[in-house]
Amino acid sequence: MFARINSVQAETDKLAGLVGFAEEQFPEVREAPGFKGFYLLADRQSGKVVSISLWDSDDDLRRFEARGAHVREEASSDLNIAPTPVDIYEVVLQA
Structure with a gap:
């Protein structure tokens, strides 16, 4: 399994908007x-x-990454949050 991790610094009054944006994107x-x-x-x-998003394989994650980059750009624009890099890790232990 692989994990895609992204962190951003947002103004605290934008958190509700960020959560709402994520909820809108989640079904897709x-x-x-x-x-x-x-x-x-x-x-x-x-x-x-x-x-943090979790994926069966590195290939699955990489196939989604173009869409993920688009979602990050959209969130950055809509919520005025600076885009940040994404880190990808292999999950080596799950408890």
């Missing part, structure tokens, strides 16, 4: 081949937000 993401799960983590005091 859920249908992507190899998709295993998604987490959106937020520190409401600092405005730091981390998203």
